[in-house]
Amino acid sequence: MSDRDSGTGAGKGPAGTPPTPEPPATETAATGTPATAAPYEAIRAVPVRRYGRWVAAVVVVVLLGWLVYAFSQGDVIWSTVGNKLTDDTVLKGLWRTVLISVASMALGLALGVLFAVMRLSKNPVTGGVAWLYIWFFRGTPVYVQLLMWFNLSLIFPIINLGPIYKNYTVDVMTPFLVALLGLGLNEGAYMAEIVRAGIQSVDEGQTEASHALGMTSTKTMRRIVLPQAMRVIIPPTGNEFINMLKTSSLVSAVQYTELLRATSDIGTSSTAIMEMYFVASIWYLALTSVFSVGQFYLERRYARGSLRSLPLTPWQKVKSNLSTLRRPKVA
Secondary structure (H helix, E strand, C coil), X not given: CCHHHHCCCCCCCCCCCCCCCCCCEEECCCCCCEEECCCCCCCCCCCCCCHHHHHHXXXXXXXXXXXXXXXXXXXXXXXXXXXXXXXXXXXXXXXXXXXXXXXXXXXXXXXXXXXXXXXXXXXXXXXXXXXXXXXXXXXXXXXXXXHHHXXXXXXXXXXXXXXXXXXXXXXXXXXHHHHHHHHHHHHHHXXXXXXXXXXXXXXXXXXHHHHHCCCCHHHHHHHHXXXXXXXXXXXXXXXXXXXXXXXXXXXXXXXXXXXXXXXXHHHHHHCCHHHHHHHHXXXXXXXXXXXXXXXXXXXXXXXXCCCCCCCCCHHHHHHHHHHHHXXXXXX
């Protein structure tokens, strides 16, 4: 029986399988006998030299050094900045900034969820009211809204709720309440749109499945839709809160003594105006930095079910950047 008939032969496997490739053979120069070729060498990866990164780094460092030198030569009493950072009046203003920011953000978040659900409702009345609320508070500046609440007594000298409550408006509208209403109601309009986008990001099949199991619309929204929408709601909500920390400086116009007003009062009485602005800026930077880190870890937690790999932590990013600066060894 021939090799063709038996299905086997040199370089062939069992019947029905492709032939096994043989390594290329060469002939030696001396004897002319065939010899197996040497194995292929491993590819050595040589990293590309990125000179542009070094040039950009040098330019940035030079500009940063020039900026620091310019401020060091300016007419700024830096010792006053350091001493006033922990002044009692400044720390009280800092605490009031955090307090009004947290309270206004909580009010805005509660209103945002409420009006987002109302706008998504099939009831035309609730949907229309929610749209009107969002339209008004998003369309007018927050500074104007603060002044309107502050001067509400010009329109309504007395707040009369019948047998429930009655009092003079100037006694009711304290600086804290004016700041809370002005910032909270404005923030609620923006949060309503953020929450609405998060709710609409959840697949409608989730709602249909929960209704098929006998769950009510309220329970479906609370137990099924909102938990899944949080990964879309959290990132912009964190940005809104950081923005709230800075926007809270506007409430100094309604006589609420927060960080900016406290530092401005000290600067006016001591003629260290620019120094106190630096103090306020340092504390604002510290607040936004702390809450930015908290926002990052909160986003990282809610991203666990949607990302294959979680984003690097700040410390992991630093280690990664330091490792890229080292020149890899070439084998």
